[in-house]
Amino acid sequence: MLGVAILVFVLMRLVPGDIVQMRLGGTGMADKATIEMERARLGLNKPAWLQFVDWMKGMVVLDLGTSMWTGRPIIEEIGNRFELSLQVAVMATILAVVLAIPLGTIAALKQDTWVDYAVRMFSIAGLATPSFWLGILMILLFLALFKWMPPLTYVPIWQDPIRNLSQLLWPALATGYRYSAVATRMTRSSVLEVLREDYIRTARAKGLVDKLIINRHALKNALLPVITVIGLEFAFLIGGLVVTEQVFNLNGVGLLMAVSVTQHDYTLVQGLALMVSFIFVLTNFLVDLLYAWLDPRIQYS
Amino acid sequence: MTMQTTLPSSPAAVSLPPHANWLQLCWRFLRTKPLGAASLVGMLVFMAMALFAERLSPYDPLTIDYGGVLAPPSLQHWMGNDSFGRDMLSRIIFGSRTAMLVGYVCAIVGATLGLVIGVASAYFGGKVDTLIQRLIDVLLAFPLIILALVMVTALGTGTFNVILAITIPMIPRCARVVRSAALSIREVPYVDAARALGFGPWRIILRHMTPNVMAPYLIMLTSFMGQAILLEASLSFLGLGVQEPTPAWGLMLQGGAELYAEQAPWLPIFPGLAITASVFAFNLFGDSLRDELDPKLRV
Numbered sequence: 001m002l003g004v005a006i007l008v009f010v011l012m013r014l015v016p017g018d019i020v021q022m023r024l025g026g027t028g029m030a031d032k033a034t035i036e037m038e039r040a041r042l043g044l045n046k047p048a049w050l051q052f053v054d055w056m057k058g059m060v061v062l063d064l065g066t067s068m069w070t071g072r073p074i075i076e077e078i079g080n081r082f083e084l085s086l087q088v089a090v091m092a093t094i095l096a097v098v099l100a101i102p103l104g105t106i107a108a109l110k111q112d113t114w115v116d117y118a119v120r121m122f123s124i125a126g127l128a129t130p131s132f133w134l135g136i137l138m139i140l141l142f143l144a145l146f147k148w149m150p151p152l153t154y155v156p157i158w159q160d161p162i163r164n165l166s167q168l169l170w171p172a173l174a175t176g177y178r179y180s181a182v183a184t185r186m187t188r189s190s191v192l193e194v195l196r197e198d199y200i201r202t203a204r205a206k207g208l209v210d211k212l213i214i215n216r217h218a219l220k221n222a223l224l225p226v227i228t229v230i231g232l233e234f235a236f237l238i239g240g241l242v243v244t245e246q247v248f249n250l251n252g253v254g255l256l257m258a259v260s261v262t263q264h265d266y267t268l269v270q271g272l273a274l275m276v277s278f279i280f281v282l283t284n285f286l287v288d289l290l291y292a293w294l295d296p297r298i299q300y301s
Numbered sequence: 302m303t304m305q306t307t308l309p310s311s312p313a314a315v316s317l318p319p320h321a322n323w324l325q326l327c328w329r330f331l332r333t334k335p336l337g338a339a340s341l342v343g344m345l346v347f348m349a350m351a352l353f354a355e356r357l358s359p360y361d362p363l364t365i366d367y368g369g370v371l372a373p374p375s376l377q378h379w380m381g382n383d384s385f386g387r388d389m390l391s392r393i394i395f396g397s398r399t400a401m402l403v404g405y406v407c408a409i410v411g412a413t414l415g416l417v418i419g420v421a422s423a424y425f426g427g428k429v430d431t432l433i434q435r436l437i438d439v440l441l442a443f444p445l446i447i448l449a450l451v452m453v454t455a456l457g458t459g460t461f462n463v464i465l466a467i468t469i470p471m472i473p474r475c476a477r478v479v480r481s482a483a484l485s486i487r488e489v490p491y492v493d494a495a496r497a498l499g500f501g502p503w504r505i506i507l508r509h510m511t512p513n514v515m516a517p518y519l520i521m522l523t524s525f526m527g528q529a530i531l532l533e534a535s536l537s538f539l540g541l542g543v544q545e546p547t548p549a550w551g552l553m554l555q556g557g558a559e560l561y562a563e564q565a566p567w568l569p570i571f572p573g574l575a576i577t578a579s580v581f582a583f584n585l586f587g588d589s590l591r592d593e594l595d596p597k598l599r600v
Contacts, residue, residue, distance in 0.1 A: 236444040243538055
């Protein structure tokens with residue numbers, strides 16, 4: 001985590017120009033004294049390493065500082081949007097799991113038949129379709145067929161579930177397609193691999209019904225790598241929705257990231273990048289724990 | 302940081318007659334993998350589009366025609382005109398040049414640097430290996446697009462910077478996979494023999510170890526091509542990638558495409574199709590190649 005913090009910090013300081021120049025409107029508009037004053041207020045006139053120490057000090061007491069652009073605490077800025085991104089990510093995950101596991105299993109069982117080819121086409125197409133384009137097409141279709149557009153303002157799900165879903169379902173579908181494609185491929189290849197194992201042959205030799213073999217013996221083992229992929233993609237979704245959020249005009253974490261990057265809002269970008277990578281590491285950790293729980297053969301000393 | 306789950310690491314698991322040359326290998330691939338062959342044709346079509354853009358496109362992609370603003374698809378303009386009256390078909394053909402440039406350069410440079418770093422890390426082992434792996438951990442803790450976004454702000458927009466911003470995040474991904482394959486090669490007798498003969502580490506890395514991790518390298522390389530094209534499209538779509546007036550598919554989806562989508566649906570449809578079709582061809586090819594070279598490796 002410290003490495004991540006340092007990397008983000010260094011990268012952001014490499015960016016030519018800083019926020020004061022951006023905000024005070026380029027050259028000539030503000031006199032030098034004002035610029036210096038503003039820099040001093042934000043702590044930008046201190047040497048870089050001191051700025052880093054300041055930032056780390058805040059981190060210890062879980063204070064991410066305030067946004068250089070809006071002046072509001074970063075926790076608040078992220079918190080406002082986190083809920084929305086989390087919901088989209090969760091919905092996309094549910095979609096992916098519901099689609100991927102049955103599809104991948106069927107494709108593996110009927111390897112090299114038209115079913116398998118259809119599923120593989122579906123998943124390769126899912127990997128190839130940019131989710132933002134899918135989003136544009138969706139909006140276009142709604143406009144053309146129903147003269148309807150998803151609502152633009154966000155309502156929490158417990159206040160008005162229908163309105164909330166009618167806004168967030170579509171981005172979840174658009175990103176979920178790619179997501180399920182990744183998971184389907186993984187399910188297929190891992191089921192294929194497991195089906196060739198000795199214990200499956202033993203089960204067959206015992207005369208067990210196919211259904212039982214697949215549900216009890218094969219899937220249990222085959223799903224382990226699938227869980228990894230789902231975990232990785234989930235972590236990716238929280239921050240990686242940048243482009244999709246743009247299409248649907250969603251005010252989520254991804255959009256915040258894109259905006260703060262262009263505004264040179266160091267503290268906000270640092271906070272966001274740190275959060276994204278923290279979620280990533282946390283998800284990895286949870287997946288590892290889940291792994292050990294599901295598969296007694298794996299032991300972490 | 303996190304516990305590593307072991308990656309399957311089998312170097313080139315191809316069973317071939319001992320003296321098969323490149324041509325025979327290619328021929329075998331085309332015969333046994335019809336999907337792979339079809340996707341190869343698709344890749345060649347896009348490559349030809351990029352190379353011969355001037356000859357193929359019916360109009361100049363930059364000529365603005367205010368009389369033909371948002372003209373629907375017709376016999377003169379097969380894919381219609383955009384909001385500046387520029388011919389969409391010509392812009393898509395020229396856009397393939399940007400996409401192929403980004404796709405090939407990013408994939409080849411990113412995967413090759415990853416290859417060298419991965420093999421070197423496995424060869425030296427010990428402290429060097431740990432250091433490189435921790436660095437890779439850090440880089441892998443970012444989603445690809447976030448890292449590319451941050452890089453683009455640090456570097457600025459434009460085609461060259463976009464290539465750089467996409468290439469750098471790809472290096473650690475390839476290095477990780479290559480390293481796990483190279484680890485198993487480090488202990489084989491011919492590497493020991495090379496060391497005993499007094500060859501320097503770089504000679505062993507480049508001449509003796511690298512050729513034996515070609516399977517994961519090629520697989521990563523082909524999977525990077527599609528990813529790079531998608532990433533470039535995403536960045537351009539956000540306005541942080543290739544800049545107007547250079548024709549690029551992601552750029553064509555931005556701005557006008559969204560604004561006029563209702564009255565001129567051809568604006569968003571065709572560039573998106575171009576992205577999907579090209580990435581589809583690359584991914585399909587990569588898939589078939591993986592089946593051929595190393596079915597156990599997952600990317």
